Amino acid sequence: MKRLLVAAVAATAIASASVAAFAETKLDVWHVINIDKDMVHDGIKSFNEIDQNVQAEERIVPFAQLEPELLKAIATGDVPDAVMLASNSVPAFVVGNALMDLTEMVAGSDKVNGEDYHPGPWNSAQWDGKVYAVPRAANTLALYYNKDLLDEKGISVESLGTWDGLISAAEALTVPGERFGLAFSAIATEEGTFQFLPWLWQAGADIDTLDTPEAASALQVWVDLVKNGHSSKDVLTMRQFEGTSTFMAENAALVISGPWELPRIEKDAKFNWGVRTLPVKDGVNIEASALGDYNWVIPTGAKDPGASFKFIEYMTSEDVVKNAWDSGRLSARADIDVLVNQWPDAFATFNEQMKSARQRGPDPKYGEKSRVIQKAIQQAMTEELTVEAALTEAAAAIAKIK
Amino acid sequence: MRTFGTFTGYRSLILFAIGITLVSIYLFPVYWMVISALKTSTEIFVRPPTFVPEAPTLENFLWIAEQPKLLTFLANSFIIATFTTIITLILGSIGAYAMARWRSWVVDAALVLVLVMQAFPEALLATPLFLLFKQVDLLNTYTGVILATSTKTLTLALVVLRPMFAQVPKELEEAAFVDGCNSFQSFIQIVLPIMLPGLLVIGALCFILAYGQFVYPLSLTTRADLHPATVGLYGFVGAEYADWHRVMAYATIVVSPVVVLFLLLQRRIVGGLTAGALK
Amino acid sequence: MVRVFLALPMAFLLILIGFPVLYNVLMSFQDVTLMTLPQFMRPWIGISNYTTLLGEKVTYEVLANTFVFVGGNVVFQIAIGLSLALFFELSFPGAKFMRGLFLVAWMLPPLVIGSVWKWLFATESGAINAILGSNMNWLSDPSTALWAVTTANIWFGTPFSMILLSAAVSNVPKELLEAASLDGAGPIRRFIYITLPAISASLLAVVSLTIIYSMRAFDVIWAMTKGGPVDSSTILPLFSYRLSFDEFKFGGGAAAANFAFIIVFIVALIYVRSIKHEKIL
Numbered sequence: 001m002k003r004l005l006v007a008a009v010a011a012t013a014i015a016s017a018s019v020a021a022f023a024e025t026k027l028d029v030w031h032v033i034n035i036d037k038d039m040v041h042d043g044i045k046s047f048n049e050i051d052q053n054v055q056a057e058e059r060i061v062p063f064a065q066l067e068p069e070l071l072k073a074i075a076t077g078d079v080p081d082a083v084m085l086a087s088n089s090v091p092a093f094v095v096g097n098a099l100m101d102l103t104e105m106v107a108g109s110d111k112v113n114g115e116d117y118h119p120g121p122w123n124s125a126q127w128d129g130k131v132y133a134v135p136r137a138a139n140t141l142a143l144y145y146n147k148d149l150l151d152e153k154g155i156s157v158e159s160l161g162t163w164d165g166l167i168s169a170a171e172a173l174t175v176p177g178e179r180f181g182l183a184f185s186a187i188a189t190e191e192g193t194f195q196f197l198p199w200l201w202q203a204g205a206d207i208d209t210l211d212t213p214e215a216a217s218a219l220q221v222w223v224d225l226v227k228n229g230h231s232s233k234d235v236l237t238m239r240q241f242e243g244t245s246t247f248m249a250e251n252a253a254l255v256i257s258g259p260w261e262l263p264r265i266e267k268d269a270k271f272n273w274g275v276r277t278l279p280v281k282d283g284v285n286i287e288a289s290a291l292g293d294y295n296w297v298i299p300t301g302a303k304d305p306g307a308s309f310k311f312i313e314y315m316t317s318e319d320v321v322k323n324a325w326d327s328g329r330l331s332a333r334a335d336i337d338v339l340v341n342q343w344p345d346a347f348a349t350f351n352e353q354m355k356s357a358r359q360r361g362p363d364p365k366y367g368e369k370s371r372v373i374q375k376a377i378q379q380a381m382t383e384e385l386t387v388e389a390a391l392t393e394a395a396a397a398i399a400k401i402k
Numbered sequence: 403m404r405t406f407g408t409f410t411g412y413r414s415l416i417l418f419a420i421g422i423t424l425v426s427i428y429l430f431p432v433y434w435m436v437i438s439a440l441k442t443s444t445e446i447f448v449r450p451p452t453f454v455p456e457a458p459t460l461e462n463f464l465w466i467a468e469q470p471k472l473l474t475f476l477a478n479s480f481i482i483a484t485f486t487t488i489i490t491l492i493l494g495s496i497g498a499y500a501m502a503r504w505r506s507w508v509v510d511a512a513l514v515l516v517l518v519m520q521a522f523p524e525a526l527l528a529t530p531l532f533l534l535f536k537q538v539d540l541l542n543t544y545t546g547v548i549l550a551t552s553t554k555t556l557t558l559a560l561v562v563l564r565p566m567f568a569q570v571p572k573e574l575e576e577a578a579f580v581d582g583c584n585s586f587q588s589f590i591q592i593v594l595p596i597m598l599p600g601l602l603v604i605g606a607l608c609f610i611l612a613y614g615q616f617v618y619p620l621s622l623t624t625r626a627d628l629h630p631a632t633v634g635l636y637g638f639v640g641a642e643y644a645d646w647h648r649v650m651a652y653a654t655i656v657v658s659p660v661v662v663l664f665l666l667l668q669r670r671i672v673g674g675l676t677a678g679a680l681k
Numbered sequence: 682m683v684r685v686f687l688a689l690p691m692a693f694l695l696i697l698i699g700f701p702v703l704y705n706v707l708m709s710f711q712d713v714t715l716m717t718l719p720q721f722m723r724p725w726i727g728i729s730n731y732t733t734l735l736g737e738k739v740t741y742e743v744l745a746n747t748f749v750f751v752g753g754n755v756v757f758q759i760a761i762g763l764s765l766a767l768f769f770e771l772s773f774p775g776a777k778f779m780r781g782l783f784l785v786a787w788m789l790p791p792l793v794i795g796s797v798w799k800w801l802f803a804t805e806s807g808a809i810n811a812i813l814g815s816n817m818n819w820l821s822d823p824s825t826a827l828w829a830v831t832t833a834n835i836w837f838g839t840p841f842s843m844i845l846l847s848a849a850v851s852n853v854p855k856e857l858l859e860a861a862s863l864d865g866a867g868p869i870r871r872f873i874y875i876t877l878p879a880i881s882a883s884l885l886a887v888v889s890l891t892i893i894y895s896m897r898a899f900d901v902i903w904a905m906t907k908g909g910p911v912d913s914s915t916i917l918p919l920f921s922y923r924l925s926f927d928e929f930k931f932g933g934g935a936a937a938a939n940f941a942f943i944i945v946f947i948v949a950l951i952y953v954r955s956i957k958h959e960k961i962l
Contacts, residue, residue: 028624034640059624062636064903068926072529072621075718076536086641092929096715139642178449180805188909234804236821236910241643245447251805260642268444292642368928378911382823417773424765425779431797431836432785434808438800449805497690504683512691513956514949519698520893521945522705522938523918526925530704531697553698556690561890562845565882565956569852585682603848607841610788616900632790639792646796653793660788668781 025307027056030070031084031294032063037263038327040084040136043320047311054307056082070299074098079299081308084136087124087295088190088360088367094127095364100298100305103130111313120291121332124359133295134316135332137324139258140289140357141198142349143279144244144265147272149173149253157276160254163202163221166279170230173253181230183243183252186222186377191240193370194290194360195256196222196377201288201358202281207369210376211388211395217281219387223380236381258292259328259350262343275346277353287356293329330354365401372397439463439651446646462651471626471634476656478544479613479630485548486555486612487605493552494559494608495567495601499589501560502567513561520557528621535622542623547630550618555608566600567593606664613660631656705935706942713931730936739912740920744940746827747896747916753831754838754895755888761835762842762887766850767872780847787840795904798833802905820906823913830902830914834895841894842887849883850876882956889952896941917941 033040044056059080061069067089073079074096085093093099106112112134114122121135143160150157153172159165170181185195199222200206205215225231232252235243240257247255248269256278265273278289296312298305314320321331325338330350340347360366376394379385385393438446440458466472501509531550532541540546570593578588594601616632623629635652638645709730711723734740769780786794801808802819810816819829853876861871877884899918902908908915908923915923917940925934 032641034637035643059626060637062620062633062639063641064639065620065636068525069621071715071718071926071929072532074715075529076533077719078532078536078541093715096718096929098715188907188911232805233818233821237799237826237906239644242447245443246449246806248444249447249449249806251447251449258642264443264643268442371923371927374909375911378909382821382910384823384911414773417771418775421769421773421776421779424768425782428783428836429785430808431794431801432789434801435789435793435797438797446800447803447806450811451800451806451808453808453811493690493693496686500683500686504687509687510953512687513953514946515691516694517889517893517949517952518942518946519694519702521896521942522702523897523899523921523941525899525918525922526705526935526938527698527701530701533704534697534700549697553694556694557893558890560690561886562883565886566848566852568882589682589686600848603844607844610784614788614790616790616792635790636792649793649796653790656790657785657788661785664784664788665778665781668778 024052025054025304027054027082027304027307027311028080029056029058029082029311030061030066030080031058032061032066033084034060035260035263035327039320039323039329040315042323043315046319047314050314054310056311070098074299077301079301081298081302081304082311083297083299084294085133085297086190087121087133087135087291087293088362088370090124090133090295090297091127091362091364092367093297094132098300099132100300100302101130102132102134102298102309105305105309106131106134109309109313111317116333116335118332118334118354120354120357120359121293121295124291124362125295127362127364133297134312135293135295136316137293137321137329138332138354138357139260139292139329140350140353141195141256141258141292142275142277142289142353144247144255144257144261144273144275146247146250146253147274149250149271157274160276160279162279162282164282166254167221167225167230170225170254171228174230176229179250180232180246180252181254182225183231183238183246183255184222184235185238185240185243186235186381187237187239188374188378189239190367190370192374192377194292195240196373197290197358197360198256198278198288202278202284202286204281204284204286207373208398209395210373210391210398214284215391216387219377219380219391222377223383223387226381227383233381236378259330259346262328262346266343275349277349289353289357291354291357291359293332368401369398372401435650436654439647439654441647443645443647462647463655466648466652466655469634471629472631472655474627475629475631475634476659478619478628479632479656480659481544482547482551482615482619482630483609483612485544486551487609489548489552490555490559490608491601491605494556494563494604495594495597496589497556497560498563499567499593501564502570513564516557516560520554524554524617528617531618532621540622542625542628544628546622547615547619547628550622551612551615554615555611558611559604559608562604563597563600566597570596602667606667610660610664705938708932709935709939711932713935715929718931726932730932731939734933734936739915740937742912743915743917743920743937746912746914747941747944749827750831750834750898750916751892751895753828754835754898755891757835758838758842758891758895759846759884759888762839763846763850763884765839765843766846767876769847770850780843783840783843785840786837789837791837791898791900792904794833794837795901798829798836798901799905802829821910823910826906826910826914830905833905834898834901837901838891838894842891845883845887846880849880853879885952885955889948892948893945896945 031040044058048055070083121138125131125133125135155169155172160169173181186192199218200215203214203218205212209215226233244255244257244261246252248265280287296315298308302308318336321333321336322339324331325340325347331338372394376390379390380387437455439462440455445452445456535541535546574592575588578592614632619630620633635649638649710725710727712726713723717723769776804810804818819825857875858871861875897918902914902919906914908919917937921934921937924930924937
């Protein structure tokens with residue numbers, strides 16, 4: 001074993017020596033963005049033009065493989081120099097000692113300032129009072145509607161602003177055997193949790209108060225939508241974009257989804273559509289949505305953290321971030337006005353919704369808790385358990401996760 | 403004299419019709435894949451489903467064809483699959499021959515080992531394999547991916563070829579020994595030619611298996627210019643959004659060369675079986 | 682000579698896959714967290730990864746699902762594969778070509794197969810409900826989801842079984858079949874008394890491979906249901922993957938995979954015992 005280690009160290013030394021010989025630092029950058037219009041691609045290109053001696057080489061990892069690949073890299077000690085990690089995953093990697101503490105670098109940076117950021121994204125970059133990540137963008141959920149169908153039924157967009165209004169609209173818009181009122185995703189992955197949390201929060205509950213009447217009222221809405229035939233039972237296996245596809249195929253009159261769908265909706269939807277903020281629960285009136293997108297992190301053991309941080313500084317600077325909306329992303333920074341070249345109405349809506357978007361966690365055990373929630377959702381929606389029983393079980397399971 | 407199992411006239415026509423029906427039913431999902439590639443991302447989710455695309459579009463195929471890395475990916479797939487197949491056939495045939503001829507507990511143990519080593523999902527094996535290949539500097543090489551993939555195909559070859567080799571009559575080899583051949587010569591000159599149809603079948607299956615590998619090439623190579631088409635394919639399944647219609651177009655393009663190759667060679671591969679060298 | 686012939690492939694496998702397999706077996710007895718992941722010597726915790734798993738209800742559900750999935754795959758892949766092999770062994774125009782076409786199913790990437798079958802099984806936009814005129818929630822009903830993913834995997838795996846069984850069937854001595862036919866044996870008797878014994882060695886080999894391959898199935902199920910609803914279509918590889926890569930319980934993930942290891946080991950022992958009775962030509 002020792003000999004292997006010596007060999008490994010020697011090999012690494014040779015490898016870094018050969019890099020130095022070219023007087024050039026190559027940054028191994030991993031991300032998951034495969035949409036060509038996204039700012040990350042031009043960002044990396046222009047970063048490489050600034051200094052020929054520091055070159056970022058991107059590796060686009062298929063989304064589902066990013067975390068397994070990163071874990072493999074950590075296990076083998078062969079880590080990339082910068083990674084774009086889902087913001088909710090950051091704390092779990094932090095407590096595993098897998099991410100570099102950026103607190104001092106941020107303190108010494110004139111480009112990254114916590115005050116510039118919206119509180120939600122900035123919170124998701126921290127754990128235990130230290131900074132471990134820099135948010136690259138933000139997104140959140142809102143409600144898309146088929147304007148033609150709303151007009152046909154005489155339903156106003158304003159009336160969709162409360163749970164009751166949304167539920168009765170979903171009922172009115174449903175045509176049995178032909179069309180559902182509302183599409184969403186209750187799939188047993190993080191996407192399902194991401195879609196459920198806004199309801200949970202709007203009801204006045206949270207992840208650690210699942211055994212409350214408030215939480216039950218949120219899950220009950222989902223259960224009833226499916227039971228009453230206003231939403232497809234297939235929401236249990238539908239990803240968010242599949243739900244949106246049924247909306248675009250006019251098999252659902254409303255859909256809850258994110259701004260990343262805008263390019264596709266604009267291109268393929270053959271009807272008048274619009275997007276508005278999520279409804280609030282009648283009488284409770286808490287506005288809430290879930291915050292998404294990615295944070296840039298530097299894995300522990302990266303060969304040149306200074307260079308990595310320079311790269312991150314650039315990727316989160318105005319030069320890059322101002323193009324966020326090109327692929328339907330919002331800026332995580334409050335001090336940057338993104339260029340709104342398209343979808344101005346949708347931009348206004350999502351910008352408004354962003355004010356009440358909450359981060360998931362930050363919590364190193366968020367992933368495990370999210371799984372518990374997914375299970376409760378599925379148990380209730382398949383009527384394997386009642387809403388209350390499923391949530392009581394889930395609350396007990398979450399209490400055990402420490 | 404009519405040979406056994408040959409049908410003429412209307413009976414063969416009926417069998418032909420049944421055959422066509424079976425193939426059509428069986429390949430319906432493949433049809434669905436191809437027509438999905440001709441649909442827009444919306445039409446895939448239309449209710450009720452359209453069995454013929456309403457407005458077929460080649461847009462997805464054209465988009466894929468313009469991808470700069472497509473040809474590199476395809477070439478990599480072919481390189482990996484070809485060498486994996488060669489390694490597998492060489493090691494597989496000698497190993498299976500030994501297992502068929504040598505009656506010993508060693509063979510039993512080896513067979514159990516071969517099977518058991520395949521029990522783990524690749525996702526779990528990828529990390530230690532990465533560790534191993536790092537020591538011997540095989541990361542980011544075709545060799546590494548080919549060796550890793552061969553561990554999967556070799557099992558298949560050993561397990562399936564063993565009973566086939568067992569069917570080669572020993573007397574043939576004994577006759578060769580009388581003529582002064584040593585056992586290596588008799589293996590090369592007598593046994594392998596008899597086994598050729600079987601080896602072709604296994605070779606084809608291994609090629610297809612290697613062509614479709616995903617986890618090992620993804621994990622053992624980080625450079626996109628070494629990636630096979632399967633890794634390119636997964637690239638379309640994104641975090642928030644998957645371009646399914648493009649995935650289907652891509653899959654159609656990726657699979658087509660193998661299908662064509664297979665159908666061209668199939669007289670030798672599948673048809674070769676009935677030539678029945680093993681009588 | 683035979684020793685060298687056997688030693689070469691075995692050395693190849695042991696060197697390349699022996700270490701990774703041992704690494705996982707070892708990990709199942711260790712406490713492996715993100716923190717200890719980079720080290721090789723992690724805290725030794727004996728069998729507690731196993732006892733933790735065995736203390737959870739979901740483990741038994743997963744094991745039961747795995748048995749149904751693997752059992753269904755073996756029975757149907759072999760039954761359909763053998764039937765098709767026998768049918769296309771009849772010589773009629775195009776028989777061999779048609780047989781070759783079946784293999785197209787086996788060439789498709791599992792990810793694609795999974796998503797195509799997800800669409801076929803979809804309640805509203807799915808072709809299966811449209812053809813049957815039904816309104817089943819194939820994938821979103823816990824009582825049918827496991828069978829739906831099993832069906833997709835059977836579809837995927839059958840051509841493989843069929844081609845290998847075709848190879849075996851075509852090697853059955855034609856003289857024997859003709860002689861039996863002249864003695865008045867019908868097709869069923871000919872199958873039972875001549876074909877079946879002649880192909881038994883290959884049949885067993887294909888069965889054991891089918892078990893191992895379906896034991897490892899991942900992508901098809903992942904694309905169709907992600908193991909849901911409520912774990913109803915989760916089998917061992919998905920379970921192990923989830924523990925390792927979603928919950929970072931690497932020891933637990935390795936232990937879950939070891940259940941598959943144990944099952945395959947038993948299958949391998951049965952297989953090796955049964956081939957002892959093979960007749961030597």
